[in-house]
Amino acid sequence: xxxxxxxxxxxxxxxxxxxxxxxxxxxxxxxxxxxxxxxxxxxxxxxxxxxxxxxxxxxxxxxxxxxxxxxxxxxxxxxxxxxxxxxxxxxxxxxxxxxxxxxxxxxxxxxxxxxxxxxxxxxxxxxxxxxxxxxxxxxxxxxxxxxxxxxxxxxxxxxxxxxxxxxxxxxxxxxxxxxxxxxxxxxxxxxxxxxxxxxxxxxxxxxxxxxxxxxxxxxxxxxxxxxxxxxxxxxxxxxxxxxxxxxxxxxxxxxxxxxxxxxxxxxxxxxxxxxxxxxxxxxxxxxxxxxxxxxxxx
Numbered sequence: 001x002x003x004x005x006x007x008x009x010x011x012x013x014x015x016x017x018x019x020x021x022x023x024x025x026x027x028x029x030x031x032x033x034x035x036x037x038x039x040x041x042x043x044x045x046x047x048x049x050x051x052x053x054x055x056x057x058x059x060x061x062x063x064x065x066x067x068x069x070x071x072x073x074x075x076x077x078x079x080x081x082x083x084x085x086x087x088x089x090x091x092x093x094x095x096x097x098x099x100x101x102x103x104x105x106x107x108x109x110x111x112x113x114x115x116x117x118x119x120x121x122x123x124x125x126x127x128x129x130x131x132x133x134x135x136x137x138x139x140x141x142x143x144x145x146x147x148x149x150x151x152x153x154x155x156x157x158x159x160x161x162x163x164x165x166x167x168x169x170x171x172x173x174x175x176x177x178x179x180x181x182x183x184x185x186x187x188x189x190x191x192x193x194x195x196x197x198x199x200x201x202x203x204x205x206x207x208x209x210x211x212x213x214x215x216x217x218x219x220x221x222x223x224x225x226x227x228x229x230x231x232x233x234x235x236x237x238x239x240x241x242x243x244x245x246x247x248x249x250x251x252x253x254x255x256x257x258x259x260x261x262x263x264x265x266x267x268x269x270x271x272x273x274x275x276x277x278x279x280x281x282x283x284x285x286x287x288x289x290x291x292x293x294x295x296x297x298x
Contacts (some may be wrong), residue, residue, distance in 0.1 A: 008140070014143070015132070021229045022075060029081075030081050030111060032083060033108075033219075033220060033223075034106045034109045034110045034220055035081045035106065035221065036078040036081055037106065037109075037112075037213060037216050037217070038081075038101060038106040039075050039080075039081045039082045040075065040076055040078065040088065040213060040216075041100060041101075041209055041213055042082065042097060042100050042101040043057070043072060043076055043082075044076075044209070044212065044213075045076050045097045045100040045142075045209050046097050048208070048209075049097065051094075052159045054073060054076065056071050057072050058070075058071070058072045058073075059092075061090065065182050067278075069232070080129065082101075084101070085101075087101045087208050095146075097142075099140055099142050100142055100209055103143065103168070104121050104124075104172065104257070105168070105171075105172055105175070105204075105217075107121065107222065108121070108172070108175045108176065108179055109175075109217070109221070109223075111218040111223060111224070111227065113179055113183075114184050118176065118179050118180060118183060121176060122176050122180070125137060125173065125176070130154075131153065132155070132156075133155075133156050134153060134154055134155060134156070134185040135155075135162065135165075135173050137152035137165075137169035137172070137173070142209065143167070143168045143169065143207070144167070145165075145167065145169060145173060146165060146166045146167050146170075146253075146254065147252050148254050148256075148257060149164060149165045149166060149296070152164055152165055152254070154173065154246050157177065159177055159192070159196040160196060161175075161196075162174045162177075162196070162200065163196050163199050163200045163253055164253050164254045164255055165253070165254075166200070166203040166252075166253035166254060167203055167204070167206075167207065168203075168204050168207050168210070170203060170204070170253065171197070171201055171203065171204035172204075173192060173222075174196050174197045174200045175197055177189075177193050178190060178193045178194060178197050178224065179224070181193055181228075182224070182227055182228055183234040187228055187229070187230045187231070190231050191228075191230055191234060191235065193232050194225055194228075194235050194273075194274075195274060195276075196281045197221065197225075198221075198235075198237050198242070198272075198273045198274040199253075199270075199272065199273065199274075201217075201242060201273070202219070202223060202245035202246045202251060202273060203245075203251060203253050203268075204217075205217060205218075205246045206246055206250075206251060211246065214242075214243075214246055216271075218237075218239065218242065222237065225237075232278045233277060234276055235274055235275075235277075236274060236275050236276075236277070237273060237274050238272075238273050238274055238275060241271050241272070242273045245270065245271075245273065251270065252270075255267055258270070258287060
């Protein structure tokens, strides 16, 4: 008769075999929504930049004489993810889209981002100056810096300056701060930074490589948002405003490019793509209690 002890032994043997082969854990770790999205964005960037179709890309990868394996189609459908070694090999021979694949936004959108990984990313995009540490983003062909924002000084925690910087870099910086607040369990700061993350998100999605997949980026951003209880309760994104700003002909984020009011000549800020929950009249007590309640959810 097959006893419970026999069952437990068989399960233990199965786990040991998986550890020896490394098959199950390795495959599971690669197949996440952020990695699926990264694969899709990378493939679509090659199709776009080289003006080729899926079948032509399949031929470039595997040769015209070889029978089609349907790999490129599986990448686009999200049924398979591409490895970095494959991307690098292809980049050396046919393409120049490694920057798209390696752009750290995909790493930042992984729910289980490690503290050491986040600190390494922040260090990569900050530099020491006479004014202290400041954000410093590279200007590349795929991800150019806003030419009107050269004068902006982005101090390490100035999320509004990062929002005004705009483009992919402004959102990247704000998202680093959001993940830092999550990891350090600072729910008050997370609540404030998530608002600027939603403000910066449309400008990020206006980039030609990310615009088509903006709804998938939005869902991943929501997943990061909802990891902190108080932010999830108090901030609600307005997807119709986000979509309007992504598709608008112009969406200036830097202040001196905003229109001015005809009555008081103040700058008119772009419409906020989020709304805040109304808390009870005893707001101070209620908010304090809410943020204290947060700690048990980490």
